[in-house]
Amino acid sequence: MQDKNQNRDFHHALNVHNDLCIGCTHCMSVCPTQAIRIRNGKAIISANRCVDCGECYKACPVSAIDVEQDDLEMIFRFPVRVILIPSVLIGQFPRKIMATSIYSALKEIGFTHIYEVENTVDMVLEANRKYMLEKKERPLISSYCPAIIRLIQVKYPSLVDNIMKVNPPIDMSAMYYREKLKSSGIPEEQIGLFYATPCAAKIAAIKSPVGEIESAVTGVINMNFLYNRILKYLQRKYTETEPPQTDDLLSSKGILWSLTRGELVHSNGRALAIDGIKNVNEFLDNIENEKFDKIDFLELRACDESCAGGILISGNRFLTVERLKNRAAEYRAREDDQSRKPAEGFLSVNEHGFLGNIGARPIGKLDEDISTALKKMERKRRLMCYLPGFDCAACGAPDCQTLAEDVVQGDAHISNCIFLQQQMTKQNLLSQEQAMRITGSIWGKERLEKNCNKLGAEDENN
Amino acid sequence: MQFRHKIAGGDFAKAGNVASSLKKVLRQLNIDHTVSKRIVIALYEGEVNVVAHAYSGVIEVEIDEEKVKINITDKGPGIIDIEKAMKEGYSTATSQVREMGFGAGMGLSNMKKNSDLMKISSVPGEGTIVELLNYIRPDAR
Ligand SMILES: Nc1ncnc2c1ncn2[C@@H]1O[C@H](COP(=O)(O)OP(=O)(O)O)[C@@H](O)[C@H]1O
Ligand code: SF4
Ligand SMILES: [Mg+2]
Numbered sequence: 217m218q219d220k221n222q223n224r225d226f227h228h229a230l231n232v233h234n235d236l237c238i239g240c241t242h243c244m245s246v247c248p249t250q251a252i253r254i255r256n257g258k259a260i261i262s263a264n265r266c267v268d269c270g271e272c273y274k275a276c277p278v279s280a281i282d283v284e285q286d287d288l289e290m291i292f293r294f295p296v297r298v299i300l301i302p303s304v305l306i307g308q309f310p311r312k313i314m315a316t317s318i319y320s321a322l323k324e325i326g327f328t329h330i331y332e333v334e335n336t337v338d339m340v341l342e343a344n345r346k347y348m349l350e351k352k353e354r355p356l357i358s359s360y361c362p363a364i365i366r367l368i369q370v371k372y373p374s375l376v377d378n379i380m381k382v383n384p385p386i387d388m389s390a391m392y393y394r395e396k397l398k399s400s401g402i403p404e405e406q407i408g409l410f411y412a413t414p415c416a417a418k419i420a421a422i423k424s425p426v427g428e429i430e431s432a433v434t435g436v437i438n439m440n441f442l443y444n445r446i447l448k449y450l451q452r453k454y455t456e457t458e459p460p461q462t463d464d465l466l467s468s469k470g471i472l473w474s475l476t477r478g479e480l481v482h483s484n485g486r487a488l489a490i491d492g493i494k495n496v497n498e499f500l501d502n503i504e505n506e507k508f509d510k511i512d513f514l515e516l517r518a519c520d521e522s523c524a525g526g527i528l529i530s531g532n533r534f535l536t537v538e539r540l541k542n543r544a545a546e547y548r549a550r551e552d553d554q555s556r557k558p559a560e561g562f563l564s565v566n567e568h569g570f571l572g573n574i575g576a577r578p579i580g581k582l583d584e585d586i587s588t589a590l591k592k593m594e595r596k597r598r599l600m601c602y603l604p605g606f607d608c609a610a611c612g613a614p615d616c617q618t619l620a621e622d623v624v625q626g627d628a629h630i631s632n633c634i635f636l637q638q639q640m641t642k643q644n645l646l647s648q649e650q651a652m653r654i655t656g657s658i659w660g661k662e663r664l665e666k667n668c669n670k671l672g673a674e675d676e677n678n
Numbered sequence: 679m680q681f682r683h684k685i686a687g688g689d690f691a692k693a694g695n696v697a698s699s700l701k702k703v704l705r706q707l708n709i710d711h712t713v714s715k716r717i718v719i720a721l722y723e724g725e726v727n728v729v730a731h732a733y734s735g736v737i738e739v740e741i742d743e744e745k746v747k748i749n750i751t752d753k754g755p756g757i758i759d760i761e762k763a764m765k766e767g768y769s770t771a772t773s774q775v776r777e778m779g780f781g782a783g784m785g786l787s788n789m790k791k792n793s794d795l796m797k798i799s800s801v802p803g804e805g806t807i808v809e810l811l812n813y814i815r816p817d818a819r
Contacts, residue, residue, distance in 0.1 A: 374711040501698060581708040586814065587743045589707045594679055 226577075227424035228266050229284050229416035230273060232259045236280035238670070239659060241609040243272035243281065248493050249370060249579065253622070254612040257660020265579050267366035268420040269493050269518045270527035277671060283416045283528065286435035288445075291326055294408030294434070296397060299327040300389055301412045303334050303471045304523045305439060307540040308531025313450060315543075316459075321449035323460040325442075329393075330460045333411070334470030336388040338558035341482055343382040343569035348484065348512075355503070355511040356380045358479055359571060362421035363518035364496060369426070372500050373576030381571040385473060386411055386418065387425075388569065390432035395562040408434045412442050414474075414526030417518060426574050439528040465559045468544040468551060474523035475537055477515065485512030491525075493518045582624065592624040599623060603633055610634045612658040632658060681739040685728050687754065690778055693729040696737050697722035707741070709814055716792040717746050717812045723785040723792075724750040724808050730775050731755065732805065748810040756802040764790065764798075 237258045244252040244259060251265035252272065259280075261272070273281040291297045299322055306315050319330050348356060357378045359365060368375050383391075390409050397407050411433045413419050419438075422431045472478040480489040488511060490496050496516045503511075519525035524536040550556070563569075582596070583589035599620040607615035611632040613622055622628035631637050631646060631654055640646040646654075655664070668674040681703070683696045697718050704714035721737070728735035732754025740747040757763045764786045771781025790796050795811040 373705075374715060502694070578705065580706055582706050584708055586707055586709065590679055590741065590743065593703070593706060597679075 226263050227420050228261070228263060229268055229419035229423070230261065230266065230270065231282045231284065232261060233280045233282050234258050236278050238278055238280070239663070240277065241614075242275040242277060244609060244614045246271045246275045247614065248367070248497055250614050250618050252614065253628075254609075254658055256657060257663055264577070265370060267363050267370060267518075268415075268417040269363040269367070270416050271493060273416065273527045283438055284419065285413075285438040285441065286410075288326070288437060288441075290435050291408055291410055291437075295406045296329065296402055296408065297327045298329040298331065298393055298397070298407065298409045299412060299437070300331055300333045300386065300393070300409065300433070302386070302414060302474055302523060303332060303466075303540055303543075304414050304474055304526065304529060304536055305412050305442070307524060307536040307543070308443065308529050309446075309539075311539055311542070317450060318446055319460055319462060321446040322442075324449045325445055327410070328461060329397075330462045331389065331393055332466045332470065333385050333389050334467075334473045335463070335465035336392050336559045336563075337385055337467070337470045337473050338560075339388050339392070339563065339565050339569060340382060340385055342565050343388075344380060344479075344483070346565075347380050347382055347570070351380075353378050355514045357514045357516060360384045360474075360479060360515070361417065361517045361519075361522075362426075363415070363417035363493065364516045365421075365426060365574065366417070367493065367496065367518070368500070369574065369577045370579045371497075373578040375500065375503070376574050376576045379574050381574065383569055383571060385470075386422075387432060388563070391568050392559060392563045394432050399562060410435050410437055412437050412439050414439050414523045414528050415519065416527060426571070429572070439526070440530050441528075443530040464556075466547065467556060467558065468547040471540055471544040471547060475540060476517060476522045478522070480513070480515045483513040483515075486510060487513035487515065489515040489517075491517040491522050492520045580621075582621070595624045596620045599630060602630075602636060604635045606635075608634075610658075629654070679741050681737075681741075683737045683739075685725060685735045685737060687729060687731075687733040687735070687752075690729055690780070693726045693780075694722050696725050700739060703741070704746075710816060713812065713814060713816055717748075717810075720789045720792040720796075720810050720812070721748055721750075723789045724748070724810065726780055727785055727808075728752045728754070730771060730780050744814055746812045746814065750808040750810075751805065752807075753805045756800040756804055756806050757798070758800075758802050760798050760800060 239254045239257040239259060241254060244254060248269060248271060249265045249267055251262045252259050273283065306318055309318060322330050355378060357380060359380050359382055365379060368379060394407060394409060398404055409432060411422065413436050419436050422433045422436055425431050469482065476491045477489045480487045490499050521533040521537055525533040529536065581589065582592040600616065603616040603620060605616050611619045613619040613628060619628055619633060623630050631640055637646065637651050637654065641648060641651050670676060685696065700721055701714060701718045704717065725737065728750060732752035735750060735752035738749045762768055766787045767783040769781050769783030775781045789810065793810040794813050797809040798806065800806040
């Protein structure tokens, strides 16, 4: 595909499982950055375009999109095994399961220290406020959701300077607890800090951080995997000897932080919260031409209902939000007596609270050189006169315009379009064999053979 | 390369669509975003003016290696005193239009600020033509 030479090594947590992929186009149609094509009957994801939002994962009917994760066994390499859990981990369990039982289950699984990711949100808030005072760019966009940061880098390059370069809670907490444990005398190499992630975007951000040299997180455990493990331990009766190491820094604002409006309620000035990557796309399309001015802060999250809707969350997202709101209300009642102290010490917000530069990685330019780009665009517009405009995706590209762009970039052939292929065979510009070969190169040779092993067919469950 | 868009007067929901589509084109052409941002803002204001003040209009965009030329031609009441209309804050927009968030009287001056060359000609009672020109290389101005 296009954009061949940029950022080859850009890390992604989503991969197509070739043995399972049936090349059905569902993922291709929902991808917000047109990162997917079908070739030889399989989906392929362009590393330069993918923002790890997970829309493809949600859309896949055969679970052929893999989310990479670290092996749980890896934790046992460390005598001190910390798990950082975001509040949505607890939120997805039914209400009757107490947070303390979940903590105990995590201890049984093998973790020695259990901390909630949002324990350091007061530090994040302090950094946010400093950033807002110092920088004049408006609107400032929260750096919380890594899929949104990547979306801006590739699709809204003129907005990269509007991203608030503040470490999100997971990085703040990882650094904070590392320092805290070190200062209690534990040697650094004995500390393993693991993160229970609700999504692929956070994994990608930890494995190749933007604006940060190296993550303080040692490894990532996927939340759906952990959820099943926890349930298993909860069903089993076990005798708890010693409770796990933890602290009581969690606050009502921390509990709500990862939900929609969780950050917004603490911002000054005019602020908006938008969740769902389609909604974010639509909004940012307009903001670039300054249609909405005088907005100070934008909380943008890729998932519907923010992290409660993360792709690795097993519980229903609406129920998760409900439980977290209830939990926050309980905490708020307790907070009124002012006994709670936010996280402090161990970590200097001034020194560690901020991210380095976040660069643009724009996609979609037809050429570096403007006269070549102009020629390619003219050709693309000419091609569009012939393509039917149905966006049927049978060419292996998500829509007619993308096929036309792939053609001018030399990544596809105009005869990939099945309608044009018909025309060309009729006019003897293409032989039947050639047409079959083209179809095979997109959809795989077996695609046109009888196969009852699919959804809605005779053997759908085999 | 040329683009041509028709716009309907009074259709505020669609105001800005031409500017958005030009923005995408400029990005595909790898035009520096500080340059394209100005073009898009100027065009957006021109588009809104047709929607707010005229009956119908046509936007023609011509792009070559050096410049982007935009002609906004409308059928409408025209502008009697162009100099006055150019003044920041001057507006004849109705209160309804103002309630919708348009009509601050900054449009024409914003267009002037965000273009390298701007020309307005108008025949009262017939319509208005606004010509905008922006050079693609920031230093070519
Ligand atoms: N295309 C047009 N046709 C008729 N009148 C116009 C047109 N464009 C601008 N004007 C006049 O010029 C005034 C100032 O325009 P502008 O600076 O864009 O402010 P605004 O549109 O907010 O009123 C308008 O109120 C209107 O009277
Ligand atoms: S909203 Fe939350 S779960 Fe969804 S991609 Fe962003 S950080 Fe991940
Ligand atoms: Mg105006």
